[in-house]
Amino acid sequence: MDNSYGNKFNNIAIVFSVAMLFFGCKDNYKRVGEEAQQTIYPQGVAQNFVLTYTETPEKLGSEDTKDSKIIAILKSPLSEDYDNMRFKFRTFPDGLEVDLFDAENNKSTIKADYGIIYSNTNLIDLQGNVVIESHDGKKLEAPQLFYDQTNEWIFTQRKFKFTNPEDGTIMDGEGMDFNKDFSFFNAHKTYGLITIKEDKT
Numbered sequence: 001m002d003n004s005y006g007n008k009f010n011n012i013a014i015v016f017s018v019a020m021l022f023f024g025c026k027d028n029y030k031r032v033g034e035e036a037q038q039t040i041y042p043q044g045v046a047q048n049f050v051l052t053y054t055e056t057p058e059k060l061g062s063e064d065t066k067d068s069k070i071i072a073i074l075k076s077p078l079s080e081d082y083d084n085m086r087f088k089f090r091t092f093p094d095g096l097e098v099d100l101f102d103a104e105n106n107k108s109t110i111k112a113d114y115g116i117i118y119s120n121t122n123l124i125d126l127q128g129n130v131v132i133e134s135h136d137g138k139k140l141e142a143p144q145l146f147y148d149q150t151n152e153w154i155f156t157q158r159k160f161k162f163t164n165p166e167d168g169t170i171m172d173g174e175g176m177d178f179n180k181d182f183s184f185f186n187a188h189k190t191y192g193l194i195t196i197k198e199d200k201t
Helices: 003-024
Strands: 044-055 069-081 089-092 096-101 107-112 114-118 123-133 139-148 153-164 169-179 185-195
Touching: 107 139, 153 185
Parallel strands: none
Antiparallel strands: 044 069, 069 089, 069 096, 089 114, 096 107, 107 123, 114 123, 123 139, 139 153, 153 169, 169 185
């Protein structure tokens, strides 16, 4: 047998074996963007969700029957509970409405297209067409607001529009913080104050 013929046959066999090995190894790793995000699911879903926050003037014992006072009522058509996560939270994908009551039981209302309550920090993140209306007619509109339930404080760094019917003014600005009944209001940056009230004298 010719030696060169044997070498050619061996080379062909090696190339064929390497090709079979190469095409036999399949990459099953699915690449989506940088990395596919892990899907998380709520541990509970509630429709027509209503949550009432109450407080008592003093600490109650197990046998006490003193009245408690409603300080807030949160309502939403849909609530998704993620308290099974390490950083617990609850979402309101179809929007929410919060009624806040002051010491005289006057009601102010907050509405938003979307909301998240962070259970560990007692913070509510309100997003999309956020509107706050106080009991005396004051109105605040913003794309996003945060409500700190523990300190009863509302704040944002986004643009806002504040309407005050008492003095007939509209204020546009960016960034502010205030308490829930608007008795303290701190605007970080304003674009001007427009008086719309007419003087009839």
